[in-house]
Amino acid sequence: MAVLFKDQPLEQAVMQRTQAESWLRQRHAGARVLLADDNEINREVAVELMRAAGLEVEVAEDGQVAVEKVSAGGFDLVLMDVQMPVVDGLSATLMLHGNPRYAQLPILAMTANAFDEDRAACLAAGMNDFVSKPVAPGELYATLGRWLPGSADRAAQVPAPLPAPDPGAAREDLVLARLERLPGFNVHQAVANLLGMKDRYLAVLRMFCEHHSGDAHRIAQLVGSDEPRKARLAAHSLKGAAATLGAHGIAELAAAVESRLAGEPSGVVALELAGLVDELDLRLRAVAEAADVPGTERP
Template structure:
């Protein structure tokens, strides 16, 4: 059986390891999927949630390539690209459009906006890496080995386990074979969108069609990224119908959407019952009271911890993919239950790319260590 290895380990792919990638996407689950794929193959990733943040990131940092979603709030990918091209050095940055559409003319529209290439979502890992290899200038960068082993699964093994509505083989391929991450993303999808059908029906009754279109577009992107083929297809058709205007009948498609997303959620719910408790749920297994010392005790070494916390602050401010690695360096120095609780909250915020929230938690963690961090400008 062939392995579900997302890309061939070519010499060309080796030459772009360590390259710095700017990922601009407003969807949290898609951010995590794309980052897992990129970091899992030795690339460094900075994540931003809209075009305005992308422009600011390019002003402050050097990138080897930018992956730019087209539809984002505050500023879309086209506008961001046009502003980046006016920045010093901005004309040389390869910018790749990420779009959920595969319509004729989309590529031409992206190129006319100043982008270099075009990739359709859900992202095909092979297509992504061929594009990266084509546009990133090869170099002898200092690339760190991907953190954690990739949990590559054989097709036969993946096919023995089923979640209704989810192609696990495709879902795993999308996250570089990381089953733990895929499970967490499925749980996150279930948690965040359980009431989506009720929300859509309510907003349609209130005439909030644009809000519904935005939500349906988001669900479509997530479904594609997680391997929910039928849900992706039905959601795409529903989106097209809703774009048709008031006179277009969408009730039948909405009913199909309701049935299919219900089927997917029921499968995820069943999956959760078979999974071990989440890491953050088992975080209090030590039985320590708040503020109690860990078994091997010890005071906080502020001289060691302060520079680590400051480095993490800088990484979080930049939305950098190495934030989680830096937190792992910090954890052993946090010797009480209360500090560990802050670390767990911080890890969750980083996992979900909630960097602003993570900075607030980091500040609380630092204060718990008797350290005051300077505010980032």
């Protein structure tokens, strides 16, 4: 099935939403999926997409929790982020597939890294396939469709969701227009990747502002406290969440901070890092203001 929404106009993505949901629903509705990802924004978007297609989804915040939840039984498939705290996705996969009870359980890697060596590491750990981040609906649905067990009886028991009224559509369009004017922001594609659900996109964006608006200051404090590893993890998490929401300018800045923190920040690197963090703070505040997040004011 060719339902690839990447780089597709918003109108087409909305028009094909029913088709994509119907395709996955008819074959796999009611299937139980465990999503393991430490990034709340990425979890929210992926869960929204899967539940829209009739899948039952539970979440785990790290690999250890994922192993514990799978051990309780009942999952048809696991979507596993590669980089997570406590136990990472590769280690969690090795634990699960090393147990004969779960040797055949499909585990799909979720990763922003498309390099051959990263994919080789995932395959070596026993992962079955890949879903790129930020998540695109077409790729997610197609990959899930390849690995989920189908059940026509189960699908018939899951009713299709009724369309929700949209009384705030004009207000949503106004906020989206403000966001689109920000540098390095592709709202159009991000909303398309949420199947045109503007209200859900804005809800997740405001969650992003709530959880990540202070990240620049937090990164600076961690660097000042000589904790570059924690600062790098914070930059990595911000990068992934921003990319998911179309905030590519913020994602690129966060990626630059993450890269600078690969070694000990000192001298010129420290000065570059300070400039990046300052720019990051300005962009995060601009997003919060454009999105009408409480506590911020627009001029």
